Amino acid sequence: MKLGLGRLRDVLKTGSGTTPSEGEKEQAEGQSKIEPEEARKTKIEGTKPETPNGNEEIIMELKKTGLEPKKEPSLPADRTGAEKTGLIFFPAFDWAISPTHPEREERLLYTRDQIFEEGLMDLPEIAEYKPRLAEYRDIARVHFCVPDIKAQATTPHLIAAGSCLVLGDALMKAEVKNAFALIRPPGHHAMTVAHGNRGFCNINNEAILVEYLRKKYGIRRIAIVDTDVHHGDGTQEIFYNDPDVLFISFHQDGRTLYPGSGFINELGGPKALGRTINIPLPPGTPDEGILYVLDSLVLPILKDFEPELVLNSAGQDNHYTDPLANMRFSAQGYAKLNEKLAPDMAVLEGGYAIQSALPYVNTGIILAMAGLDYSCVKEPDFKPGMFVQAARDRKTLEEVVAAQLENWKNRDRLVEAEVAKHGDFYRRKKQIFYDTDMIQEFQEETIRMCPDCQGYKTIDSHAHRGVDDTRIFGISVPIYACEKCQAEAREEYRKRLIHPGYEYVYLQDKKQDEYRAYNTRTKKETVY
Amino acid sequence: MLIGIDVGGTTTDAVLIRNGEVCSTAKVSTEPGNLLNSLVEALDAVSRDIPPEQLERVVFSTTVITNLIAEGKTDRVALVLIPGPGVNPASYTFPDSFCIKGAMDYRGREIDPLDEVEIRKTVGLIRESGFSRAAIISKFGQRNSSHELRVEEIFREDHPGCKLELGHKVSGKLNFPRRIATAMLASATRERYQEFVEKIKKALDERNIRAPVYILKADGGTLPVEKSIEFPVETIFSGPAASTVGALALTPEGQTSVIVDIGGTTTDLALILSGKPLLASKGAKLGGFLTHVRAFAVRSIAVGGDSVIRVKDLSLGTKQMTVGPDRAGPAYCMGGKETTPTDALKFLGLIEVGNPERASEAIKVTASELGKSETETASLIVDGVAQMITDAVNEMFFEWEQEPAYRVWEVLQEKKARPENVVGIGGGAKGLIAEIAKKLNANPVIPEYAEVGNAIGAAVARPTLTLNLHIDTEQKMYSVAEEGEIVSLSTTKFGNLNKVRLDEAEALAAELLRKRAEDFGISKYADEAEIVNSEVFNVVNGWYTSGKLFDVSMQIPAGLIPEWKRREKA
Ligand SMILES: [Zn+2]
Ligand SMILES: [Zn+2]
């Protein structure tokens, strides 16, 4: 399965899959009402100082989560002295896609019961933070939202993304050593163009975090490890041409599961080949197999890449009881994975075994990230050794690992060879299916093959939803683009405004941190 | 007539209230070894000429439990823990723990059965080790108490004399380690507390006082003294609670105030937000353990009127002035040995008490060490102390604003509050209130009777009560956290369990609260009950709703008895 240079042509043709949907439209009765009575309370303990000279009582940790004014990047603080694990638990108890959809109010209810009963929020190693709403410009930094941001990023989405930003700030200010955003709704299936909900996702929380941190703190090299059972196709698409973002995803083989992508020949755009690493896993892979992939492939590549930040796009649907997939990962496996991977931040993605897995998996991950003993965390029915990897599956994994190590080693040569094949522009056509909203999208993506930077990107997107038909054009200037690309891209935006075929035209100038959306019908431009 | 007595660390204060007005007050110094004497002395001082049959109510607050724990004068308790999967129980710091097999999950379903042989062995070991008290706490025991109850039975058989405390009876809230601590402390203090209550009752009997007697809890509510024996740890920190209720009684209704009680070495802060005293979101910390005890959000900082002022030489010839945290006796102007904030206040003419010459003397010494003028030095001290207190107030507001939120509407609701009043309560350092108020851009308020505000608070506080109802229609049961019993839903008026509505769950909660109020002898306040939180979740199996989970929290919040005539001027 090793991917030779000759097969690269095929890679470039591979689009995102159109395999069966992960969720189905549901209708059911049921209500969820929350009384907005305000419970007056604070976390301050009603105590006298324990010791007469309790001077430390006065010294407090301030949790700054407010919106920051726009300014030049501040440098990330040195985190060597930080001791705590930052945690935002945002279960969105008053939000669901529909009452019996897997993404419903109850999803993190038993997780709350477990982590509260364990007293995890009281541990001196844990600092709990309050969520906030992400701003529209934080969303615009990543997405072209159709028709507008408000339509795609509803309040719960803004809070989930905002929670990641709160923790990102805490991390960059060295208030915490690492962080876990235990939040919903998830985001890793959301791509650059957002026409609707795909795989329960509208906006991509990790991507929004990455672009926010790069803009605000001037960091550049980031690794995202997607440990959800589904291929993180949205995150992959967003960073496909970005050589500074290493995207590694392991997931149940796309031939057997939504979204049907994530094969080893999806390696990245011409200038970023080898910076996307996919590891399809045979159905039924237990802890042993996943930890093998981690040890033999993920960790060595991470070490080599030397990222400034490692994110875990942390789905919990690899669990052996998950109703949507067929893997055999356990709570112990998840805890060990986070201990070994030691991500700077983990962001919850999927995971729908809300009773049998999530309470235990989340307890395990929180303890592991806080550096605490997780040896007693286990599912009620779990017995060590109950899942053993089949020899054949082990062999498949060994082959994938060997092929990807080879690709990684050769990444610079792969880029060189591929870039030589293209002129000023590199184009690819894609089809994208939105399972939740039943949208079929056709895209043409163009990358400027710039000798001085990764080049700007344009997307011509055409979406069909029933009888509705929408066509948009978006231009994206990378944060570290050269001035020539920036100028060219801005000129392209001006030209497209008068093009009759589009309903909306977008400019995403990350270098300038300026975002524009133009409605060709009303001739109104919104600047974020 | 009403009597309120606050037995504090240094003084015991008492008031007598007649027709809603303060009639007389008393202040005696607290004998650390004999709180009862101090209490009785203060009681006699205010009730001397009053015929006992005219007294309608006596309420006191006391540090007795706090002291017992601080001084380590508690009884040994064996902890029988049933932790199940999760955090490694070896990481707990509780003394005398015995972990046994068995586990419940978050819905109260048994994961692992008990091991009877192991329990008998453990009980035997506890008996042989000489424990006469034990607390039995199971993780998720509030969702299913059968493990705790079975272990209790075995204790009754194998170690009959042992006094037992069960986790689910102590608190039904989520948080196993806090339930362990709360159960342990309740067991460890109950008998001594009971002795204290007996003595009080005896003293009142001797004076022919037949009025009902209440004790103030940390959440500002009163509890009949007989009933309080069941909940000894709830009486901790009733001093700060008394001051807060006192401030509530002495300020106009509905305002936002910060209550500043400046003592000798510490300053206690509490908040009243739009007329409601702010509760700590979690329970109080006691003897180094986090508990489930409901308490006002009180912050104590280590600075007070008697804190020692020192000047330190830093490198490069710069000097630094520090405040406290220790005390070396009273202020210099009150006959002490060291310069204190009280001396600075006296020097600047901001307080009446104290010897002006001695205050000048003290400030002169500090000023020469600091190399500044005397007025400048005194101002620096007052400003510095006021700033420390102001910073702590701002942090309290900030923490309240930054409370975690678990629902969309909670995140959307911008919490913003600024104090309208800075209310000085207690006797100490009145001159500072104006400085703090200036920094907070609020009105300084020193109410009439501020120096016995705590005793007034005790006298006019009303009862509080909470009720947390959990309903699981799939398992056909409900439980009330405060009572610990698991009750079948067939005993309720619910018809079709699949169609229970939230308003029906709330009605059940209201009915149960009314009953509970009756048990506590406080039916008259049941109408004050409010719903704090109310939520319903569908339990979905596959793609079908198989049941519903309801959680309804109600409370009778802290407040004032109707007999009190509130001041409308601040
Ligand atoms: Zn994945
Ligand atoms: Zn997933």
Ligand SMILES: [Zn+2]
């Ligand atoms: Zn360029």
